[in-house]
Amino acid sequence: MSDSASTKRATVLAVTSGKGGVGKTFMSANLAASLAARGRRVLVLDADLGLANLDVILNLFPKVTLHDVFTGKVQLEDAILPAPGGFSVLLAGSGLVEYSRLTPEVREQLLRIIETLAPRYDHILIDTGAGISDVVLYAVSLADEVLVLVTPEPTSMTDAYATIKVLATQQGRREIRLVVNQVGRLGEGRTIRGQLQLVVDRFVTPMLPGGEKAPTLELTGEVPLDSSVREAVQKRQLLIEMAPGCAATRAIEATAAKLAP
Amino acid sequence: MHPSQPDTADSPTLRLAPAMQLLQQSGRELPDRRAVGQVVWLQAVLDGLCELSSRDPLTGLANRREFELVLASEIDRVARAGEPALMLMIDIDHFKSINDTHGHPVGDLVLKAVAQTLKECIRPMDKVARFGGEEFAMILPNCPPSFGQAVAERVRKKVESCSVTIAPGQQVGVTVSLGGAFAPQWVRSSAPLWIDRADQQLYRAKTEGRNRACLEQPTVSLVSAEEKGLLFGTSKFADLP
Numbered sequence: 001m002s003d004s005a006s007t008k009r010a011t012v013l014a015v016t017s018g019k020g021g022v023g024k025t026f027m028s029a030n031l032a033a034s035l036a037a038r039g040r041r042v043l044v045l046d047a048d049l050g051l052a053n054l055d056v057i058l059n060l061f062p063k064v065t066l067h068d069v070f071t072g073k074v075q076l077e078d079a080i081l082p083a084p085g086g087f088s089v090l091l092a093g094s095g096l097v098e099y100s101r102l103t104p105e106v107r108e109q110l111l112r113i114i115e116t117l118a119p120r121y122d123h124i125l126i127d128t129g130a131g132i133s134d135v136v137l138y139a140v141s142l143a144d145e146v147l148v149l150v151t152p153e154p155t156s157m158t159d160a161y162a163t164i165k166v167l168a169t170q171q172g173r174r175e176i177r178l179v180v181n182q183v184g185r186l187g188e189g190r191t192i193r194g195q196l197q198l199v200v201d202r203f204v205t206p207m208l209p210g211g212e213k214a215p216t217l218e219l220t221g222e223v224p225l226d227s228s229v230r231e232a233v234q235k236r237q238l239l240i241e242m243a244p245g246c247a248a249t250r251a252i253e254a255t256a257a258k259l260a261p
Numbered sequence: 262m263h264p265s266q267p268d269t270a271d272s273p274t275l276r277l278a279p280a281m282q283l284l285q286q287s288g289r290e291l292p293d294r295r296a297v298g299q300v301v302w303l304q305a306v307l308d309g310l311c312e313l314s315s316r317d318p319l320t321g322l323a324n325r326r327e328f329e330l331v332l333a334s335e336i337d338r339v340a341r342a343g344e345p346a347l348m349l350m351i352d353i354d355h356f357k358s359i360n361d362t363h364g365h366p367v368g369d370l371v372l373k374a375v376a377q378t379l380k381e382c383i384r385p386m387d388k389v390a391r392f393g394g395e396e397f398a399m400i401l402p403n404c405p406p407s408f409g410q411a412v413a414e415r416v417r418k419k420v421e422s423c424s425v426t427i428a429p430g431q432q433v434g435v436t437v438s439l440g441g442a443f444a445p446q447w448v449r450s451s452a453p454l455w456i457d458r459a460d461q462q463l464y465r466a467k468t469e470g471r472n473r474a475c476l477e478q479p480t481v482s483l484v485s486a487e488e489k490g491l492l493f494g495t496s497k498f499a500d501l502p
Contacts (some may be wrong), residue, residue, distance in 0.1 A: 108341055137446075140447075170447070199492045203485075
């Protein structure tokens, strides 16, 4: 799989959610590790430029970050770090406040990073910040595919819907992946996808240019509430390494399998 | 290259007559005949043909083909630089009734007059094109959103203020409706989506009575109570979190 991939470009997947605190960074890291375990070359780009915490999740203390790349202090190559789980990361660090606005510099830098690194990996995951700010929307626009992470909470569903609406109307997204995190029981993900699709069909599709394909939500995964998740985050370990075989790990692995069949 | 030689199977020659005819008909100065067959001459012919294929013959404005090229490069520029760019779709009001009342030659006069007026409205960096029929399109790079309405309004007033002389002593007034949308600020934005957004605003300007300019309002990310109601499977909007 990886040798055929060496001639082509990575699939760039943006992980976004609207609402913060739904497990975006946790999911990006564990999905990346699962993809790596399937033999894929994976890079996670921490695009939460204002309040990054991929380093915290992965228990890394980076000496070089995107900040140094942006200022030209180091080469892009030198900022790519190995992460536990067998994938690579580009960390933002938490001091990138001056880059949390979408300046032409941030645009050009992020575009250059993706263009430079896409030929070297099979998957690039862009971990975006919360919200639907222009930095988040720009980061998503760099990706081939977008994954919206949602939990069964009404606030999360509302923000996920707002994100989907903006992506469909402003960026012309027609296929959007949905992963439902923290489900109480398996099957709840399908219900939530169904609800979101219903509202999209009713309110978003009529806003689109006539004759265009309607946006569809694809349920790529559902991950159950699992006490191991909290424990892994507390211990700053990857769930799939700390608790192989637990319900959430199996669900994340099933999700990765859909991303990399 | 020996365009003057007869065509044989061994040495195929260029058939230039149709091209030269088109160039001649357009009123362009023809490339210097003394250089026939030389690269510099051929380049001049190609330049002439490119120019022809990017212009609207009636109004002399850029045609839709040229406009779409400009659009693509503007989308790329906006994605990289993040500068705002405004697209205006401009449609002559009641054009059909001008044609029906005064005949097609007068319709052509009106099209030319409006085209000339639009040309006078733009900065050197802007582009105005005849998009098709009585519809024109404009791209204004680096136009701040706060100026959009004023810019569109200025174009509208300028057209409204000039009348078209259709016969000695006989003039007709003409107005336009305008729809505007700012460029998508993202990578992978599509030109058809941008055009469609401006078109939707043009439609709004038409239905709201014509001779007006409507620009897209940035309200799309709001989630209404109705949408929330459907999302949570209830119609009691007031009770929602």
